[in-house]
Amino acid sequence: xxxxxxxxxxxxxxxxxxxxxxxxxxxxxxxxxxxxxxxxxxxxxxxxxxxxxxxxxxxxxxxxxxxxxxxxxxxxxxxxxxxxxxxxxxxxxxxxxxxxxxxxxxxxxxxxxxxxxxxxxxxxxxxxxxxxxxxxxxxxxxxxxxxxxxxxxxxxxxxxxxxxxxxxxxxxxxxxxxxxxxxxxxxxxxxxxxxxxxxxxxxxxxxxxxxxxxxxxxxxxxxxxxxxxxxxxxxxxxxxxxxxxxxxxxxxxxxxxxxxxxxxxxxxxxxxxxxxxxxxxxxxxxxxxxxxxxxxxxxxxxxxxxxxxxxxxxxxxxxxxxxxxxxxxx
Amino acid sequence: xxxxxxxxxxxxxxxxxxxxxxxxxxxxxxxxxxxxxxxxxxxxxxxxxxxxxxxxxxxxxxxxxxxxxxxxxxxxxxxxxxxxxxxxxxxxxxxxxxxxxxxxxxxxxxxxxxxxxxxxxxxxxxxxxxxxxxxxxxxxxxxxxxxxxxxxxxxxxxxxxxxxxxxxxxxxxxxxxxxxxxxxxxxxxxxxxxxxxxxxxxxxxxxxxxxxxxxxxxxxxxxxxxxxxxxxxxxxxxxxxxxxxxxxxxxxxxxxxxxxxxxxxxxxxxxxxxxxxxxxxxxxxxxxxxxxxxxxxxxxxxxxxxxxxxxxxxxxxxxxxxxxxxxxxx
Numbered sequence: 221x222x223x224x225x226x227x228x229x230x231x232x233x234x235x236x237x238x239x240x241x242x243x244x245x246x247x248x249x250x251x252x253x254x255x256x257x258x259x260x261x262x263x264x265x266x267x268x269x270x271x272x273x274x275x276x277x278x279x280x281x282x283x284x285x286x287x288x289x290x291x292x293x294x295x296x297x298x299x300x301x302x303x304x305x306x307x308x309x310x311x312x313x314x315x316x317x318x319x320x321x322x323x324x325x326x327x328x329x330x331x332x333x334x335x336x337x338x339x340x341x342x343x344x345x346x347x348x349x350x351x352x353x354x355x356x357x358x359x360x361x362x363x364x365x366x367x368x369x370x371x372x373x374x375x376x377x378x379x380x381x382x383x384x385x386x387x388x389x390x391x392x393x394x395x396x397x398x399x400x401x402x403x404x405x406x407x408x409x410x411x412x413x414x415x416x417x418x419x420x421x422x423x424x425x426x427x428x429x430x431x432x433x434x435x436x437x438x439x440x441x442x443x444x445x446x447x448x449x450x451x452x453x454x455x456x457x458x459x460x461x462x463x464x465x466x467x468x469x470x471x472x473x474x475x476x477x478x479x480x481x482x483x484x485x486x487x488x489x490x491x492x493x494x495x496x497x498x499x500x501x502x503x504x505x506x507x508x509x510x511x512x513x514x515x516x517x518x519x520x521x522x523x524x525x526x527x528x529x530x531x532x533x534x535x536x537x538x539x540x541x542x543x544x545x546x547x548x549x550x
Numbered sequence: 551x552x553x554x555x556x557x558x559x560x561x562x563x564x565x566x567x568x569x570x571x572x573x574x575x576x577x578x579x580x581x582x583x584x585x586x587x588x589x590x591x592x593x594x595x596x597x598x599x600x601x602x603x604x605x606x607x608x609x610x611x612x613x614x615x616x617x618x619x620x621x622x623x624x625x626x627x628x629x630x631x632x633x634x635x636x637x638x639x640x641x642x643x644x645x646x647x648x649x650x651x652x653x654x655x656x657x658x659x660x661x662x663x664x665x666x667x668x669x670x671x672x673x674x675x676x677x678x679x680x681x682x683x684x685x686x687x688x689x690x691x692x693x694x695x696x697x698x699x700x701x702x703x704x705x706x707x708x709x710x711x712x713x714x715x716x717x718x719x720x721x722x723x724x725x726x727x728x729x730x731x732x733x734x735x736x737x738x739x740x741x742x743x744x745x746x747x748x749x750x751x752x753x754x755x756x757x758x759x760x761x762x763x764x765x766x767x768x769x770x771x772x773x774x775x776x777x778x779x780x781x782x783x784x785x786x787x788x789x790x791x792x793x794x795x796x797x798x799x800x801x802x803x804x805x806x807x808x809x810x811x812x813x814x815x816x817x818x819x820x821x822x823x824x825x826x827x828x829x830x831x832x833x834x835x836x837x838x839x840x841x842x843x844x845x846x847x848x849x850x851x852x853x854x855x856x857x858x859x860x861x862x863x864x865x866x867x868x869x870x871x872x873x874x875x876x877x878x879x880x
Binding site for chain 2: 221222223224225226228231232233235236237238298299300301304311312313314315316317318319320368370371372376377378379387389391392393395396397398416419420423427444445493494495496497514516521522523524525527528529530531533
């Protein structure tokens with residue numbers, strides 16, 4: 221019997237195939253093949269990208285030259301334009317505004333063939349620090365209400381360049397999905413005087429079936445109502461509404477890289493998307509929302525049913541996914 | 551300068567690349583190749599599907615034998631199970647229920663190589679009548695609150711069988727997306743005492759830039775804030791909250807087939823998803839919601855930004871898409 225499960229944070233329902241759940245080997249995953257050729261993100265080609273915004277680099281090296289380990293550049297084909305004001309306009313019944321925003325690329329390593337799961341742990345930590353630093357900078361621009369940091373790994377997950385990188389988009393609007401999560405979390409807090417994420421972590425830690433791994437500060441788990449197979453969340457164990465280092469990025473880098481290694485091993489290098497969910501700038505310090513990382517391997521297709529309902533059909537129960545992840549040797 | 555546009559019905563924002571919008575030839579569309587082989591949906595193989603639920607067939611033919619033109623069968627691998635009750639259960643902080651629902655397949659033609667755009671118009675009309683009849687039947691089952699009719703055409707849009715077919719899923723919950731559309735429409739009605747869809751049709755009809763085609767009863771248009779390039783909606787011109795024939799299915803079949811022919815011609819047989827948005831059963835007759843068909847060619851990928859924000863980036867302005875559609879000769 222399939223199950224209908226509700227994600228209490230977003231309010232969305234998913235259909236979970238409980239009985240004949242799909243195992244990792246049931247998914248057709250195309251082994252990624254690096255095409256090679258000229259790459260603007262590689263060491264030595266720094267002059268072919270727009271000028272860098274930020275880099276972790278050797279003290280004696282100059283901007284836009286080799287000597288860096290993580291580098292942030294503007295997206296050459298930005299979805300939004302930084303040089304603009306909001307200019308809200310009504311077109312009759314409709315509303316629009318200029319597409320103001322920042323769109324940046326975080327090149328996580330000068331090495332073409334590294335990924336977040338194979339690069340030195342220090343580079344993962346530096347990447348997280350760079351995320352934090354760019355979010356902090358963009359927050360000062362009062363046109364922006366939110367920054368979404370995300371990563372598309374692999375062609376099928378939407379990556380257009382194969383060199384390992386993340387992206388961020390600063391937005392003049394709090395995205396609908398974030399707004400819904402914030403509202404539901406706020407309501408839960410009003411009713412229970414507790415953060416819903418803290419309560420989930422408490423329940424999952426006691427129950428264990430969906431916990432994948434943990435360290436002193438962080439926990440990785442398969443959420444109760446995941447949209448897709450092997451969806452995995454990483455959360456700080458204690459309440460934190462704001463994504464910030466506070467000395468914890470080494471442990472975050474450790475659990476993030478471990479989780480990605482587990483995903484790579486269990487699913488044989490699947491394409492995936494990774495998103496960092498943070499609180500909107502205007503309510504960055506709050507008691508109800510808990511920042512977290514969501515990782516979604518791209519194993520299923522969004523089709524008519526999903527587009528017409530925002531229901532998702534997930535053929536792998538999260539309890540099974542968590543077990544595969546826990547039991548894999550990395 | 552890109553634009554941020556808001557869809558007033560769902561409340562979602564999209565980013566539209568206005569300046570260097572993608573033209574039809576900019577999309578990489580894989581020409582569909584029929585694999586052939588045994589097909590359970592073909593004429594003569596009726597005994598290999600589960601027993602038929604409904605068919606448009608010759609009066610002298612028996613169920614589950616040849617002689618039909620449209621045929622409805624249960625999905626052999628249903629996402630939800632018809633033989634069950636709701637059984638709501640709380641698991642601590644979480645909620646779930648048994649996956650009760652109907653999942654049916656509407657085989658639109660006995661001919662393997664037809665599509666909705668190439669089959670005889672009468673078959674399109676019969677398919678619409680069958681949608682209506684199945685919705686009407688499932689409505690009588692008081693476990694169900696909504697039926698979503700949808701179609702996945704082509705492998706990349708999620709079709710697992712190449713023989714032309716649609717599907718329907720009856721659900722014990724009104725899907726989140728429908729609920730949001732209904733709520734927003736209801737609010738608009740409260741404020742303006744007018745249906746938001748009727749107002750949109752009025753504005754679009756006066757403006758013309760996004761109108762694709764129309765006949766006596768229906769209009770096809772590119773919505774103001776489409777999630778993806780060449781997204782097209784078909785709506786009844788006059789207010790209708792309930793999907794019902796009232797003698798109008800010949801005209802609906804005509805505009806639907808014309809629209810799909812235009813899409814096939816402009817984009818060279820793209821994969822697409824089609825969804826029929828109807829009012830939930832409990833408020834089937836209302837003044838605020840207007841049933842309609844949404845057609846979404848599958849030309850872009852859902853990636854990290856979309857998953858993390860529910861924003862969509864659309865590289866083709868709807869005004870351009872509508873112009874290509876209008877100007878194509880079919």
